[in-house]
Amino acid sequence: MVNRSFYYLWGSQSLSNTVDVLYLVALTTLVLERTNSIFFATMVPFLRVAAQFLSGLAAPLMIVRYRLPFLLTVSQLGQFLFFGAMALYLSPMAQGESLIPVYALILFISFLDGWTSPARNALIPRLVHDDRLLKANAMVATTDQIIQFAGWAVSGILVAAFGPFPVLLAVAAGYGVAMAVTMLIEDPTETKRRSLWDVRTGIASADGSEANAPSRWDTLKEGWVVLWQSKRLRSMTFMDVTDALGSTVWIGAFMLVFVKEVLLKNEDWWGYINASYFAGTVIGGFLVIALVKRLEKRLFLFMLIGMLGYALCTALFAINTIAPLALLIVLVTGPFTELSAVSRRTLIQRSCTKDQLPKVFSAQGTLLNLLFGISLFGMSFIAEVLGIVNMYLIAAAISVLAAGVGWWNRKAFAEDRAEDSSL
Structure with a gap:
């Protein structure tokens, strides 16, 4: 429903x-x-x-x-x-x-x-x-x-x-x-709003004071504590972090350098590759919607397949020097990207209580924003020192590492969700 x-x-x-x-x-x-x-x-x-x-x-x-x-x-x-x-x-x-x-x-x-x-x-x-x-x-x-x-x-x-x-x-x-x-x-987990100005959660009492509310420090750290204590969430956070580290190679500046130095094409091809990548992710989203019943039965497995497929496509993109083939590779990369990302988000949503979930997403988003910025500088340094091709190969290796962490912790994904949520 x-x-x-x-x-x-x-x-x-x-x-x-x-x-x-x-x-x-x-x-x-x-x-x-x-x-x-x-x-x-x-x-x-x-x-x-x-x-x-x-x-x-x-x-x-x-x-x-x-x-x-x-x-x-x-x-x-x-x-x-x-x-x-x-x-x-x-x-x-x-x-x-x-x-x-x-x-x-x-x-x-x-x-x-x-x-x-x-x-x-x-x-x-x-x-x-x-x-x-x-x-x-x-x-x-x-x-x-x-x-x-x-x-x-x-x-x-x-x-x-x-x-x-x-x-x-x-x-x-x-x-x-x-x-x-x-x-x-309307949030069905909250009591029905009495008026437009009824905006407080159930924690706040009618007079606006907070009954039995945790301290500010406890509130700030709760999402981080849940991420650390849950083996499943810890594993997926590591996968998200490594995915963020690797995904920075697809930003415009790096792709433009690759197009000019490896594919020996002008800025027009930079636009074509960007368009092909986004088209692939759109196709991937529709495929997930169409195959949702099959994916539900093996969601963890398909998450790993998505990550490994993304890593393989990234490696093939790195070693390829033929521009039309590069368009095909990034088009195929899109569905693997969406399969992995949607599966991870769904597993995270099922791995803690609905009250914990906003704080968990907040903590994870903060971590990803920080590491994305750091990764930009790191990948720039790698591209300068080792070359743009090796940068893409390293990004592919990072994705393989993320999938390996998921497989290593596969038992945590097989546990009952209720056990994972009682932190």
């Missing part, structure tokens, strides 16, 4: 992700036009990740006090207001020239966005029955990839045609609509 609120969540988050792509393209274009500096342009994603990291650290304090749909609503309301302010600052009327207010607004927006992902991923198993969870995750993941696949191309066209200011206005409006839809979400 699928709760109607799941479709509200799916729709509002899809719209949020769409306008998120729009704003990244608009701001990156704006900064490049004004500074002609790659460094200042890369500050946009860097500040975004840094703010999301800090937000992830503080997110458990919000999660324990407020309903998850309310947190999503607050996030979208704040982004609506901040994007409106940014659009006004950059409008032809105000003609704001300094980038400091823009960077400051990016920090505020990204901090609000930091608890969106853990809240969304924790809400999904609350809104759908367990036997529909894998399919629900695949639907959300497929939509995310379609947005990524089409969003960057469409965003570039819109920014080129209308300029950053109208696009930022559209972004603000998009967040306003997403906020309105999110307000319709």
Whole structure:
């Protein structure tokens, strides 16, 4: 059974992700036009990740006090207001020239966005029955990839045609609509809301004081403790971390170098390979949805198959020098990527209680954001010292290591879920 609120969540988050792509393209274009500096342009994603990291650290304090749909609503309301302010600052009327207010607004927006992902991923198993969870995750993941696949191309066209200011206005409006839809979400694990302002969780008493609530420190560390104490979650976190370390090789800068130095092609082929990769992930999402009943029976096994298939494709991509074949390889990589990612997310959602889940996702997201940034520097160093081909081969080896850790801890995945949750 699928709760109607799941479709509200799916729709509002899809719209949020769409306008998120729009704003990244608009701001990156704006900064490049004004500074002609790659460094200042890369500050946009860097500040975004840094703010999301800090937000992830503080997110458990919000999660324990407020309903998850309310947190999503607050996030979208704040982004609506901040994007409106940014659009006004950059409008032809105000003609704001300094980038400091823009960077400051990016920090505020990204901090609000930091608890969106853990809240969304924790809400999904609350809104759908367990036997529909894998399919629900695949639907959300497929939509995310379609947005990524089409969003960057469409965003570039819109920014080129209308300029950053109208696009930022559209972004603000998009967040306003997403906020309105999110307000319709009802969390069935909480008592029914008495009014629009009934936003506290069951921990808070009627007068607003917190009854039997843990200390702030206990709240902040709970997700980390659960990750460490559960062998299954510890194993999957290690797999997610290693996957994040390896996945950085697919960012634009590395692929562009590979296209030029190994495939001996121009920037056009960089775009083709990006498009092929995202097309593969979309295909992979639809395959997971179509084969959901078969995958459910051997979810752990298919997770490992996805990781090993991804590692093999990465290695083949590294040693290949034929451009058309590279397109085929990255297309095939996509389904393995989605199979592994959706399986891991579903297993995590089934490995702890629904109350623990938001804090677990928050802790894991914080760790992944930190290590993703570190990995960017690490992989850059490897590419400089050992060459771009060896960098991709090392990334493939990292994925094999992650699958090996999963196989080594396979007994933890065979245990009853209830035993895994009683921490």
